[in-house]
Amino acid sequence: MTKVMTNIELAARAKDAATKYRTLYIKGCFGAPMNERNKQRYSDNCAYNRRADRRNLIESAPADTFGFDCVCLIKGLLWGWCGNGTAIYGGAGYASNGVPDIGESAMIAKCDAVSTRFDLDTMIPGEMLYMPGHCGIYIGGGLAVECSPAWENKVQITACNCDIPGYHRRDWKKHGRLPWVEYQTNYRPTVMEWQKAAIADGFAFPKYGADGIWGSECESVAKRAIVKRRLFYTHKNLTKIVQKVVRVTVDGKCGKDTRAAIIAYQKANDLAADGEAGINTWKKMLGVK
Numbered sequence: 001m002t003k004v005m006t007n008i009e010l011a012a013r014a015k016d017a018a019t020k021y022r023t024l025y026i027k028g029c030f031g032a033p034m035n036e037r038n039k040q041r042y043s044d045n046c047a048y049n050r051r052a053d054r055r056n057l058i059e060s061a062p063a064d065t066f067g068f069d070c071v072c073l074i075k076g077l078l079w080g081w082c083g084n085g086t087a088i089y090g091g092a093g094y095a096s097n098g099v100p101d102i103g104e105s106a107m108i109a110k111c112d113a114v115s116t117r118f119d120l121d122t123m124i125p126g127e128m129l130y131m132p133g134h135c136g137i138y139i140g141g142g143l144a145v146e147c148s149p150a151w152e153n154k155v156q157i158t159a160c161n162c163d164i165p166g167y168h169r170r171d172w173k174k175h176g177r178l179p180w181v182e183y184q185t186n187y188r189p190t191v192m193e194w195q196k197a198a199i200a201d202g203f204a205f206p207k208y209g210a211d212g213i214w215g216s217e218c219e220s221v222a223k224r225a226i227v228k229r230r231l232f233y234t235h236k237n238l239t240k241i242v243q244k245v246v247r248v249t250v251d252g253k254c255g256k257d258t259r260a261a262i263i264a265y266q267k268a269n270d271l272a273a274d275g276e277a278g279i280n281t282w283k284k285m286l287g288v289k
Helices: 007-019 036-043 052-060 070-078 104-110 191-200 216-224 236-246 256-268 279-286
Strands: 022-025 030-033 065-068 112-115 128-131 134-140 143-148 154-160 174-177
Touching: 007 070, 007 134, 007 143, 007 154, 022 143, 022 154, 030 036, 030 070, 036 052, 065 070, 070 104, 070 134, 070 143, 104 128, 104 134, 134 154, 191 216, 191 236, 191 279, 216 279, 236 256, 236 279, 256 279
Parallel strands: 022 065
Antiparallel strands: 030 065, 112 174, 128 134, 128 174, 134 143, 143 154
């Protein structure tokens, strides 16, 4: 499937839409500027927009306002929206770039690595956020971009499943990676992080504890801490580190997707492709010799 942009680009463009442009929640609109032609088009295109209060908002919007709804924000960005006030759809091309015109439920169903767990430290910017009837884009730091008639009635930045002063909180139900987006991460665990995870999983470092230095004790623990199928449920914290590195859902549990991702990682790094996080795989992940 063709990748339209990277996750970092998607998150940045979503943030720009929320902070650099005048926007308004308009059902069925994917970035059209509110010139007179588009005001007439969208004030009549569905029952929601025909409501007196919504029609008044559309008709009174300044010409430099761009209309979106929640899923049309995602589609509009992937279709090429760029804030062009002279283009009929703000620069977007309907159903372009291989991205279909689908609703939020169909879109989350197409996502990879869909999860109901919200570990904001391991979520990747550019992931789709979903709840029944609504969607948004995670931009990192516990923040999301969504277009909603709630609160500011526009494309806005909100807090994602957490409380952040100055932002309205939205509790999403799922998140996942859009198939048209190339997800990039430079995540590499530190030795200190690895040591703390190993200690939490029951491995002892009696001499130095978690000191951030790779030494003989780390070598010994790494040899014993091979993440085999039978150990995934015991070594949950070490498993989570592996999952972060190989870019799968971080849940600390064994699964075919995790093992397949480990094998792919090992093949890409000229390691024995056995699907187990042995000492050589750990050293590669940690960047130690």
